[in-house]
Every structure is written in structure tokens, then in C-alpha cells.
Amino acid sequence: MAVNKWKNKFSFVNLPFLVMAAWIITFGFLLKDDQYHLFLKPQFGVLIYISLMILTLFAVSMFTLKTQFRVSDSLIKGMILLVPVVFIFSTGDQTLGGFALSKRTLTSPEKKDPQPAPSAVNQEDPGTSEPSILKLVREWDQYQGRRVTLEGLYYEPREKDETIAVVFRYLVSCCAADALPLGIVLKKEGAKGIQDNDWVKITGVVQEAMLDESPVIFMTLERIEKLPLPSKGAVYIYQ
Amino acid sequence: MNQPLKTAPFPMDGGCGHLHHEPGDSAAGRTGRCLQVVFLVSAMAMAALYRDSEAYATFSVIFCSIVLEAFPFMLLGTLISGFIEVFLSRDQLIRLLPQRKYDAIILAALLGIIFPVCECAIVPVVRKFLKKGMPLGSAVAFLLAGPIVNPLVFASTYVAYSFHFETAVLRVMSGFFIAVAAALVIEVCLTKSQALKEAPVVPECSLCHDTDDTGTLSFAQKIGAAFRHSALDFYDIGRFLIMGAFIAAALQTFVPRQIFTSVMAGPVTAIVSMMVLAVALNLCSEADAFIAASFRSVGIPFSAQLAFMVLGPMLDIKLILMYLSVFKGKMILVLSSMVVLLVFLSMLFLEFSGWR
Known part of the structure; x- marks a missing residue:
């Protein structure tokens, strides 16, 4: 009896309007x-504006709708629609980091003959380049054997090899869900005092090496310094 | 008039929010409601208990990304569906489609060229088309082909594969032929009553259901009605997207991708693994080509990459949940099996025909 009374009272609340209003606030926050x-990649800001516009129209149409909503189903639907809102606000300024890297790293299923890790640096000193990680990977032939300076997130993938670390960033095509890690491997002994997910600037000579029987870009580390994260989305390189 | 939906594990409103029936009173309805409550409790417990862990941050970023990327398209899809509801009558739709059902299937599979929608937007549109009398086979052809046979997906594949024209063409053609084949089989094997969820009929509700009688409304009233339908469609279907995105984000967060590549030694296992990955990752059809292309560098066969790009827009976790808003369980099972089988056989043929 009491439940029915509560249901009747609650059924006058325009839940779809409230849920849409909550989403409008969330899009404003985003x-x-x-x-x-x-x-999302910056170019997708237009999608957020489109969503905001459509949701506002939907909310207005719901506000003017003179109808009662069934409390049970309507409440469940509304609460499920609000789940992402909770996660968006609770995420804060966090980005994908080393944990995601450990799940996204791919190596070839076709094993190649292991080769020794590089020890010798190119005899000539070609000077230091400062390419982005994306440029280094895409134009690898130009940088092999050269001294480079890079910035990225630092991470020690303990499950693979306890002596190595990686400096990486994520390449995003549309959204963080499709982010691909791009990075280089280095010996962690030269990176004392650096923690996982610290933003670092590294300098050294890059060469191809074998890790877990797969080819990787390896840097013979000469210098590493911890820097503050340049901006919220610095971890991502947008394609 | 107020009949419960006996076969609906996830009860649906008629689309207008009026008190049409007491959905979810059947055993299936109660199960669906329980599952949704379990989902809600799990999500909230996760947010409350694990907020400080890096795994939570990773999960949260991926989950919100999938939702935020899909939301605008879903909103557009529901907006279009609301306008179809009010402005397109059954008779008009039937007149637009070719009389021969096989011609209608082929035409529907090509609709994406002039009506480019991704998989998140297409479900509410197809739901409305079916309600308006579109034949089942044609609706399935549009549903499966629309997110692949469209210029945006062609362009993204072309760019992702370093402007390799043949790859983009092959993807679009594979999508077209698989969608047409699946649609033909479903047209022959299943009737609408076997495939579709029963929609409650409420004659006195003039702004919802069949709106062939909207002739009495002014243009402004029709616009208002269209928005109300759109909003309630969104309110009704949105939860499926969110539950699907949640499961996909959990898989992306906790299952290493290396597991899939480590079993890809041969072409057959590679195709199967990439198909499983496509279902698990729930990527947008406009972004998945970039992920597929990344598998080139680790030696995954081209046929397996294509399997990933063709299956993903037709079938993934969030889509399966969204299909629940349109189809009965039996239909979803037949559709899913058909698509999986056709993609697998096509890619196997491609692999052994030596195409690289």
C-alpha cells in the first residue's frame, strides 16, 4: 500500500526531463x-555541441509533455542513462596511462630470431633531433642510429622484463577507446627516481632491438628528466 | 489494450511515455529488470569502491569515450526516427520501396551511400522503419550494410590504410554482399512476427505509434510531436548503448590484446581471433580501420584485418544489446550466427584465394 502511494507520487516526476537536464549540464562541463x-579528439567538439543542441530540444519537448511516467521502468532507464555522468565527473583529469599500456601492447605472433640488444652507438655524431614519438615511428628509417630527444609518459612493464622501461604516448584516431600506444624501450637502470606515469624528457640514441622475440625501438639512454605534464591531454597525439 | 510484453526481457515503452501497459510483469520482463538493477548496482559500487585505482581510471576513460563518441550519433538516430514516425506514413514508405522484395533488399543495403549513419544511429532508425512497414529483409540489409557501405567509412578506411584504394573498396563490397546474403536468408526464414518485438497498440494515443492520422495536426504540432517521439526513443534505447559500452570498456581494460595476437599463428585462428576482438572492442565503424591497420605491423593476415572491419559494425556487444530494443532473442541469435558465419567464410575464401 505504502509502496503504491510512493509510486503514485513519484510518477508525477518528469524523469526523462531530469535525466536530459543532467546530461546537458554534463556536456556543458565537458x-x-x-x-x-x-x-575525444579535439575535432569532435562539434559532436558535443550537436549533442547539446539535440538534448536541449529533447528536454524542452519533455518539459512540455503532460503525461505521467511509469516509475519502475522509467526510473531504471533514467538511472542507467546517468551512469556515464557519474563516471565522467569521477574521472577528473585522469588519462590513459601505464595500466592501459600493459593491456594494449602488441607483439608479432610470428617470432623472429632473437638478436642482441644494441650496445654500440653510431660512430658518427649526427646531432640531436627532437621528433614526436609519432614522427619517430612513422619515419623510423631517418632516425635509426641517431640521437633523439623525446617526451612522454614513463612506465615500467614489470610483467615482461624487470630491467626495462618504456616512454610512450597514445595515438588517438577518434576517442580514447581506440588509443594506440607508441613508444620506445629503454633500460630502467638509468632512470632512477622516476615513477610510473611521470611525464619525462629523454635523450639517447635509438636503434632497433629484439624484446620478447619481437622488434622494438630501443634507446640507449643518456639523459632523463622529470617534467610537469604540459597539458591535460598531452598524453594523446591526435591523428 | 494494456497487454504485457510476454517475450520482452528488457521491457520497452511504446515510445511516448503514456501508461500503455505494465511491462516486465512476465518472467522474462522481471529477469531483464533484475539484470538492469544488477548492472546499476555494479556500476555504482565500482565508482564508489575503486575510484582511486589506475584500473578504474582506465576503465572510466574508455567507458566514457565509447559513450561520448556514440551519443551524438545515437541522438541523431533517434531524432531522425522521431521525424520518420510523424512525417512518413506507412503508405509513403511502401511507395518508396521497390515492389520486388529482392530489389528492395539491394536498395536498402545501398541506402548508406546517401544516408551515412554509423551503427549507433542506425538501430533507432531501423526500429522506426520496421514499425512503419519496411519488409524485414530490407531492414536487416540496411541495418548491416549501412554502417559500412557509406562514404565516411570508405574515406576513413582509405586513410587508415595509407590511401590504399583496394582495401577500402574490398571492405565496402564485403559489407554489402554479406548484408544482402544475411538479409535474403532472414527474409526467407523468418516472419516479422517471429523476429520483432510486439509493440503495444493504443488507438487513443495520437502522437505515438502509427501516426498516419497526424494529418489533423498543424506543422508546428507535428514538429513538437516528432521531438517528443525522438526524446522518448532516446530515453528508451540509450540504456542498451550504455550497458554495451560498459561491458566493452571492461574487456578493453582488463583483457590484454596480446591474448588475441598470441593465438594468431595461422590464418584461420587469426580470422577467428580478430572477429572476437571486433565484437569485444565495440569500436565505431569510422575509427576501427585505424585499429585494424595497426595489426599490419604485427603480421596479422589481411583477411583477419578485414574480418575485424566487416564484423565490428554489424555485430558487437553494444549492438547486440541495442538489437534487444527491436528484435526477439531468436532473431538476434539467427542474425548474429548468420553474420558471424558469412564473415568467417568470406574471409577464409579471401585468404585462400591469395588476395593480399
């Missing part, structure tokens, strides 16, 4: 300070 860059 647009403020470009918070959506943590999830």
Missing part, C-alpha cells in the same frame, strides 16, 4: 576548459 579532450 565543453568547459575543453574537458572532452580527455575522451
